[in-house]
Amino acid sequence: MNPADPFSQPPAARLPESGRAPEAVAAYDPILTLDQNSWEGGPLGPEAVAALEAGKVLYFPHLPFNLAPSEFRLLTPAVRDPKVRNISLTGDEKLKGAVSDAATIAALEVMIARFRDQATTLIDQLLPHYKPALRAAPTSYRPAKVETRSQSWRADDRRLHVDAFPSRPNYGERILRVFTNINPEGVPRVWRIGEPFEAVARHFLPRSKPYAAWQARLLQMLRVTKRFRSEYDHLMLQLHDGMKADLDYQQDARQLTMAFPPGSTWICFSDQASHAVMSGQYMLEQTLHLKPQDQYDPQASPLAILARLTGRPLI
Ligand code: SIN
Numbered sequence: 046m047n048p049a050d051p052f053s054q055p056p057a058a059r060l061p062e063s064g065r066a067p068e069a070v071a072a073y074d075p076i077l078t079l080d081q082n083s084w085e086g087g088p089l090g091p092e093a094v095a096a097l098e099a100g101k102v103l104y105f106p107h108l109p110f111n112l113a114p115s116e117f118r119l120l121t122p123a124v125r126d127p128k129v130r131n132i133s134l135t136g137d138e139k140l141k142g143a144v145s146d147a148a149t150i151a152a153l154e155v156m157i158a159r160f161r162d163q164a165t166t167l168i169d170q171l172l173p174h175y176k177p178a179l180r181a182a183p184t185s186y187r188p189a190k191v192e193t194r195s196q197s198w199r200a201d202d203r204r205l206h207v208d209a210f211p212s213r214p215n216y217g218e219r220i221l222r223v224f225t226n227i228n229p230e231g232v233p234r235v236w237r238i239g240e241p242f243e244a245v246a247r248h249f250l251p252r253s254k255p256y257a258a259w260q261a262r263l264l265q266m267l268r269v270t271k272r273f274r275s276e277y278d279h280l281m282l283q284l285h286d287g288m289k290a291d292l293d294y295q296q297d298a299r300q301l302t303m304a305f306p307p308g309s310t311w312i313c314f315s316d317q318a319s320h321a322v323m324s325g326q327y328m329l330e331q332t333l334h335l336k337p338q339d340q341y342d343p344q345a346s347p348l349a350i351l352a353r354l355t356g357r358p359l360i
Protein backbone atom coordinates (compact mmCIF):
# COMPACT_ATOMS: atom_id res chain seq x y z
CA MET A 46 0.00 0.00 0.00
CA ASN A 47 1.35 3.40 -0.92
CA PRO A 48 1.00 5.72 2.09
CA ALA A 49 0.86 8.72 -0.25
CA ASP A 50 -2.19 7.29 -1.99
CA PRO A 51 -5.12 9.45 -0.85
CA PHE A 52 -7.51 6.55 -1.24
CA SER A 53 -5.50 3.96 0.66
CA GLN A 54 -7.04 2.42 3.77
CA PRO A 55 -5.17 2.07 7.04
CA PRO A 56 -5.72 -1.68 7.52
CA ALA A 57 -6.01 -1.41 11.30
CA ALA A 58 -9.09 0.77 10.98
CA ARG A 59 -11.04 -1.91 9.12
CA LEU A 60 -12.76 -4.74 10.93
CA PRO A 61 -13.94 -7.83 9.09
CA GLU A 62 -17.17 -7.49 7.18
CA SER A 63 -20.19 -8.95 8.87
CA GLY A 64 -23.29 -10.34 7.26
CA ARG A 65 -23.04 -12.12 3.97
CA ALA A 66 -20.10 -14.14 2.65
CA PRO A 67 -17.00 -12.05 1.81
CA GLU A 68 -17.35 -12.58 -1.94
CA ALA A 69 -20.80 -10.96 -1.81
CA VAL A 70 -19.42 -7.75 -0.33
CA ALA A 71 -16.03 -7.69 -2.04
CA ALA A 72 -17.12 -5.39 -4.85
CA TYR A 73 -18.99 -3.08 -2.55
CA ASP A 74 -17.25 -0.26 -0.72
CA PRO A 75 -19.41 2.36 0.94
CA ILE A 76 -16.41 4.39 2.14
CA LEU A 77 -14.16 6.79 0.27
CA THR A 78 -10.99 7.62 2.19
CA LEU A 79 -9.43 11.05 1.73
CA ASP A 80 -6.02 12.19 2.84
CA GLN A 81 -6.86 15.78 3.76
CA ASN A 82 -5.52 16.64 7.21
CA SER A 83 -6.81 20.19 7.64
CA TRP A 84 -10.27 21.66 8.29
CA GLU A 85 -9.49 24.07 5.46
CA GLY A 86 -8.97 22.87 1.92
CA GLY A 87 -10.90 21.74 -1.05
CA PRO A 88 -12.93 21.60 -3.13
CA LEU A 89 -13.64 17.90 -3.54
CA GLY A 90 -13.14 16.44 -6.98
CA PRO A 91 -16.16 15.26 -8.98
CA GLU A 92 -15.55 11.63 -8.02
CA ALA A 93 -15.72 12.37 -4.28
CA VAL A 94 -18.78 14.62 -4.72
CA ALA A 95 -20.53 11.86 -6.64
CA ALA A 96 -19.58 9.33 -3.95
CA LEU A 97 -21.01 11.54 -1.18
CA GLU A 98 -24.21 12.19 -3.14
CA ALA A 99 -24.49 8.45 -3.81
CA GLY A 100 -24.69 7.95 -0.04
CA LYS A 101 -21.10 6.90 0.62
CA VAL A 102 -19.18 7.94 3.70
CA LEU A 103 -16.22 10.25 3.11
CA TYR A 104 -13.58 9.27 5.64
CA PHE A 105 -10.73 11.53 6.74
CA PRO A 106 -8.44 9.35 8.88
CA HIS A 107 -6.09 12.26 9.68
CA LEU A 108 -8.49 15.04 10.56
CA PRO A 109 -8.57 15.45 14.34
CA PHE A 110 -10.41 17.99 16.43
CA ASN A 111 -7.77 19.29 18.82
CA LEU A 112 -8.71 19.80 22.44
CA ALA A 113 -7.05 22.42 24.62
CA PRO A 114 -5.40 20.82 27.69
CA SER A 115 -8.14 22.31 29.87
CA GLU A 116 -10.85 20.66 27.75
CA PHE A 117 -9.97 17.05 28.53
CA ARG A 118 -11.94 17.32 31.77
CA LEU A 119 -15.07 17.76 29.62
CA LEU A 120 -14.66 14.18 28.42
CA THR A 121 -16.88 12.59 31.02
CA PRO A 122 -20.47 11.37 30.80
CA ALA A 123 -21.16 13.28 34.03
CA VAL A 124 -21.69 16.51 32.06
CA ARG A 125 -24.75 15.08 30.28
CA ASP A 126 -28.24 15.33 31.70
CA PRO A 127 -29.24 11.64 31.90
CA LYS A 128 -32.70 12.56 30.60
CA VAL A 129 -31.35 13.53 27.16
CA ARG A 130 -29.37 11.65 24.59
CA ASN A 131 -26.81 14.27 23.59
CA ILE A 132 -25.60 17.67 24.61
CA SER A 133 -26.35 20.20 21.90
CA LEU A 134 -25.50 23.77 21.03
CA THR A 135 -28.14 25.63 19.07
CA GLY A 136 -27.43 28.33 16.48
CA ASP A 137 -28.41 31.00 18.99
CA GLU A 138 -25.69 29.73 21.34
CA LYS A 139 -27.94 27.92 23.80
CA LEU A 140 -26.45 24.80 25.33
CA LYS A 141 -28.98 22.04 25.95
CA GLY A 142 -28.69 18.77 27.81
CA ALA A 143 -25.68 19.61 29.98
CA VAL A 144 -25.65 19.56 33.79
CA SER A 145 -22.68 21.15 35.50
CA ASP A 146 -21.35 24.30 37.12
CA ALA A 147 -21.30 27.56 35.15
CA ALA A 148 -17.59 27.36 34.29
CA THR A 149 -17.94 23.84 32.86
CA ILE A 150 -21.04 24.84 30.88
CA ALA A 151 -19.11 27.80 29.44
CA ALA A 152 -16.16 25.55 28.54
CA LEU A 153 -18.52 23.09 26.81
CA GLU A 154 -19.99 25.95 24.79
CA VAL A 155 -16.53 27.06 23.68
CA MET A 156 -15.49 23.54 22.66
CA ILE A 157 -18.69 22.72 20.79
CA ALA A 158 -18.80 26.12 19.04
CA ARG A 159 -15.21 25.63 17.87
CA PHE A 160 -16.15 22.26 16.39
CA ARG A 161 -19.19 23.84 14.72
CA ASP A 162 -16.99 26.48 13.11
CA GLN A 163 -14.42 23.95 11.90
CA ALA A 164 -17.02 21.50 10.59
CA THR A 165 -18.84 24.30 8.76
CA THR A 166 -15.59 25.58 7.24
CA LEU A 167 -14.78 22.04 6.13
CA ILE A 168 -18.10 21.62 4.30
CA ASP A 169 -17.98 25.15 2.82
CA GLN A 170 -14.56 24.49 1.35
CA LEU A 171 -15.08 20.89 0.25
CA LEU A 172 -18.49 21.56 -1.27
CA PRO A 173 -18.63 25.24 -2.32
CA HIS A 174 -21.75 24.65 -4.40
CA TYR A 175 -23.68 23.90 -1.19
CA LYS A 176 -22.44 26.96 0.70
CA PRO A 177 -25.19 29.51 -0.08
CA ALA A 178 -27.88 26.87 0.42
CA LEU A 179 -26.88 25.26 3.72
CA ARG A 180 -28.99 25.63 6.85
CA ALA A 181 -27.18 24.81 10.07
CA ALA A 182 -28.79 22.58 12.70
CA PRO A 183 -27.56 22.30 16.30
CA THR A 184 -24.13 20.82 16.99
CA SER A 185 -24.00 17.78 19.25
CA TYR A 186 -21.52 16.41 21.75
CA ARG A 187 -22.07 12.72 22.53
CA PRO A 188 -20.29 11.73 25.74
CA ALA A 189 -22.36 8.58 26.43
CA LYS A 190 -21.00 5.11 25.89
CA VAL A 191 -22.93 3.65 22.95
CA GLU A 192 -22.80 -0.01 24.02
CA THR A 193 -24.55 0.50 27.35
CA ARG A 194 -27.39 2.70 26.11
CA SER A 195 -30.76 1.05 26.53
CA GLN A 196 -33.64 2.17 24.37
CA SER A 197 -36.64 1.04 22.33
CA TRP A 198 -35.99 -0.70 19.00
CA ARG A 199 -37.14 2.39 17.14
CA ALA A 200 -34.66 4.66 18.91
CA ASP A 201 -31.88 2.09 18.81
CA ASP A 202 -29.18 3.41 16.48
CA ARG A 203 -27.25 0.14 16.86
CA ARG A 204 -29.63 -1.13 14.18
CA LEU A 205 -28.99 -0.19 10.55
CA HIS A 206 -31.22 2.70 9.49
CA VAL A 207 -31.45 5.87 7.46
CA ASP A 208 -32.18 8.98 9.50
CA ALA A 209 -35.80 10.14 9.48
CA PHE A 210 -37.59 12.12 12.16
CA PRO A 211 -41.17 11.35 13.23
CA SER A 212 -42.06 14.81 14.53
CA ARG A 213 -40.21 16.98 11.99
CA PRO A 214 -41.29 16.41 8.39
CA ASN A 215 -38.58 17.79 6.10
CA TYR A 216 -40.03 17.39 2.59
CA GLY A 217 -36.85 15.90 1.18
CA GLU A 218 -34.39 18.29 2.77
CA ARG A 219 -31.03 16.58 3.14
CA ILE A 220 -29.27 15.71 6.39
CA LEU A 221 -25.53 16.19 5.92
CA ARG A 222 -23.45 15.27 8.98
CA VAL A 223 -19.86 15.75 10.05
CA PHE A 224 -18.62 13.40 12.81
CA THR A 225 -15.32 13.49 14.71
CA ASN A 226 -14.19 10.91 17.24
CA ILE A 227 -12.54 12.71 20.18
CA ASN A 228 -12.08 9.70 22.45
CA PRO A 229 -8.95 10.31 24.59
CA GLU A 230 -8.22 6.62 25.22
CA GLY A 231 -7.87 5.29 21.70
CA VAL A 232 -11.40 3.87 21.57
CA PRO A 233 -12.80 3.82 18.03
CA ARG A 234 -16.38 4.63 17.11
CA VAL A 235 -17.56 1.49 15.40
CA TRP A 236 -20.23 1.76 12.72
CA ARG A 237 -21.87 -0.64 10.37
CA ILE A 238 -22.55 0.83 6.94
CA GLY A 239 -25.20 -0.83 4.84
CA GLU A 240 -26.25 -1.14 1.24
CA PRO A 241 -26.99 1.77 -1.13
CA PHE A 242 -30.21 3.73 -0.59
CA GLU A 243 -31.91 2.47 -3.73
CA ALA A 244 -31.40 -1.14 -2.60
CA VAL A 245 -32.84 -0.27 0.83
CA ALA A 246 -35.82 1.40 -0.83
CA ARG A 247 -36.44 -1.50 -3.24
CA HIS A 248 -36.41 -3.88 -0.28
CA PHE A 249 -38.69 -1.94 2.08
CA LEU A 250 -41.06 0.08 -0.16
CA PRO A 251 -43.15 -3.00 -1.04
CA ARG A 252 -43.59 -3.68 2.70
CA SER A 253 -44.43 -0.09 3.60
CA LYS A 254 -47.82 1.00 4.87
CA PRO A 255 -49.62 3.20 2.33
CA TYR A 256 -49.68 6.93 2.95
CA ALA A 257 -52.94 8.51 4.08
CA ALA A 258 -53.28 12.29 3.95
CA TRP A 259 -56.08 12.22 6.58
CA GLN A 260 -53.70 10.53 9.04
CA ALA A 261 -51.06 13.15 8.29
CA ARG A 262 -53.63 15.88 9.00
CA LEU A 263 -54.58 14.21 12.26
CA LEU A 264 -50.95 13.94 13.37
CA GLN A 265 -50.52 17.63 12.63
CA MET A 266 -53.72 18.56 14.52
CA LEU A 267 -52.59 16.52 17.51
CA ARG A 268 -49.20 18.20 17.24
CA VAL A 269 -47.43 14.86 16.92
CA THR A 270 -45.77 16.44 13.90
CA LYS A 271 -44.58 20.05 13.72
CA ARG A 272 -46.09 20.35 10.24
CA PHE A 273 -48.02 18.25 7.76
CA ARG A 274 -46.24 14.95 7.09
CA SER A 275 -45.65 14.57 3.36
CA GLU A 276 -45.67 11.22 1.59
CA TYR A 277 -41.88 11.53 1.35
CA ASP A 278 -41.62 11.84 5.13
CA HIS A 279 -44.01 8.93 5.58
CA LEU A 280 -41.95 6.69 3.30
CA MET A 281 -38.65 7.67 4.94
CA LEU A 282 -40.10 6.71 8.33
CA GLN A 283 -41.35 3.44 6.85
CA LEU A 284 -37.80 2.71 5.65
CA HIS A 285 -36.30 3.71 9.02
CA ASP A 286 -38.74 1.60 11.01
CA GLY A 287 -38.81 -1.27 8.51
CA MET A 288 -35.03 -1.59 8.66
CA LYS A 289 -34.81 -1.39 12.44
CA ALA A 290 -37.67 -3.83 13.04
CA ASP A 291 -36.27 -6.52 10.69
CA LEU A 292 -33.64 -8.51 12.57
CA ASP A 293 -32.95 -10.79 9.58
CA TYR A 294 -32.25 -7.73 7.48
CA GLN A 295 -30.01 -6.33 10.23
CA GLN A 296 -27.92 -9.47 10.09
CA ASP A 297 -28.03 -10.41 6.42
CA ALA A 298 -28.03 -7.08 4.57
CA ARG A 299 -24.86 -6.20 2.71
CA GLN A 300 -22.76 -4.24 5.16
CA LEU A 301 -19.31 -3.26 6.28
CA THR A 302 -18.12 -2.78 9.84
CA MET A 303 -15.88 0.24 10.16
CA ALA A 304 -13.94 1.45 13.21
CA PHE A 305 -13.39 5.20 13.08
CA PRO A 306 -10.40 5.86 15.34
CA PRO A 307 -9.97 8.93 17.53
CA GLY A 308 -8.49 11.74 15.47
CA SER A 309 -10.59 10.87 12.45
CA THR A 310 -13.54 12.65 10.86
CA TRP A 311 -16.21 11.34 8.52
CA ILE A 312 -19.05 12.89 6.54
CA CYS A 313 -22.20 11.44 5.07
CA PHE A 314 -25.77 12.16 4.13
CA SER A 315 -27.32 10.24 7.02
CA ASP A 316 -30.79 10.27 5.40
CA GLN A 317 -29.26 8.20 2.59
CA ALA A 318 -26.33 6.20 3.98
CA SER A 319 -27.59 3.13 5.82
CA HIS A 320 -25.71 3.23 9.15
CA ALA A 321 -25.62 1.89 12.70
CA VAL A 322 -23.37 2.77 15.62
CA MET A 323 -22.16 -0.25 17.58
CA SER A 324 -19.74 1.16 20.13
CA GLY A 325 -17.67 4.14 21.12
CA GLN A 326 -17.75 7.18 23.37
CA TYR A 327 -17.07 10.91 22.93
CA MET A 328 -17.94 12.27 19.54
CA LEU A 329 -18.75 15.67 18.13
CA GLU A 330 -21.29 16.00 15.33
CA GLN A 331 -22.53 18.84 13.13
CA THR A 332 -25.70 18.60 11.05
CA LEU A 333 -26.30 20.79 8.01
CA HIS A 334 -29.48 20.78 5.95
CA LEU A 335 -29.68 21.25 2.22
CA LYS A 336 -32.59 21.24 -0.21
CA PRO A 337 -32.20 18.44 -2.74
CA GLN A 338 -32.41 20.90 -5.64
CA ASP A 339 -29.24 22.54 -4.28
CA GLN A 340 -27.16 19.36 -4.56
CA TYR A 341 -24.64 18.90 -7.34
CA ASP A 342 -26.95 16.17 -8.67
CA PRO A 343 -30.54 16.51 -7.40
CA GLN A 344 -31.42 13.22 -9.10
CA ALA A 345 -29.18 11.38 -6.60
CA SER A 346 -31.32 12.46 -3.62
CA PRO A 347 -33.58 10.09 -1.65
CA LEU A 348 -36.54 12.26 -2.76
CA ALA A 349 -35.69 11.73 -6.44
CA ILE A 350 -34.99 8.01 -5.93
CA LEU A 351 -38.25 7.43 -4.03
CA ALA A 352 -40.24 9.48 -6.56
CA ARG A 353 -38.74 7.41 -9.37
CA LEU A 354 -39.46 4.10 -7.64
CA THR A 355 -43.04 5.01 -6.70
CA GLY A 356 -43.74 6.84 -9.96
CA ARG A 357 -45.22 9.93 -8.31
CA PRO A 358 -44.13 13.21 -6.73
CA LEU A 359 -43.97 12.74 -2.97
CA ILE A 360 -44.07 16.31 -1.71
C1 SIN B 1 -26.71 7.75 14.28
O1 SIN B 1 -26.83 8.78 13.60
O2 SIN B 1 -27.43 6.81 14.03
C2 SIN B 1 -25.72 7.67 15.43
C3 SIN B 1 -24.34 7.95 15.00
C4 SIN B 1 -23.38 7.93 16.16
O3 SIN B 1 -23.76 8.33 17.26
O4 SIN B 1 -22.21 7.54 15.95
Ligand code: FE
Nearest residue numbers: 202207208315
Ligand atom coordinates in the same frame (compact mmCIF):
# COMPACT_ATOMS: atom_id res chain seq x y z
FE1 FE C 1 -28.68 7.73 12.48
